[in-house]
Amino acid sequence: MKTYPIAKSNRTPWCDESTYQAMYTESINDSDAFWAKQAKLFLDWDKDWAQASNVDYSKGQIEWFKGGELNVAYNCIDRHLSERADQVAIIWEGDNPDVSES
Incomplete structure (x- = not known):
């Protein structure tokens, strides 16, 4: 198996490299x-x-979380309203990435 280094970024990562490696190892x-x-x-x-x-x-059969049920609208929008009601929820980007709407 070949592993690749984590790309450098100007943003602050949400986890350190050891946490990332532990999560990656568990996922495998x-x-x-x-x-x-x-x-x-x-x-x-x-x-x-x-x-x-x-x-x-x-x-060729792959099933994820079979039998589980969730409300997509609640998970994507509703549960975030108490802290983020004044922020844009969805940004639409068409085929031309220079054109977007919120």
């Missing part, structure tokens, strides 16, 4: 546990799932 070694943790950390679910993923590459 136990992807179900990793993605289940991320899904519960960053999304509000109306109904839990039984298994984070079900993958059969030979059949």
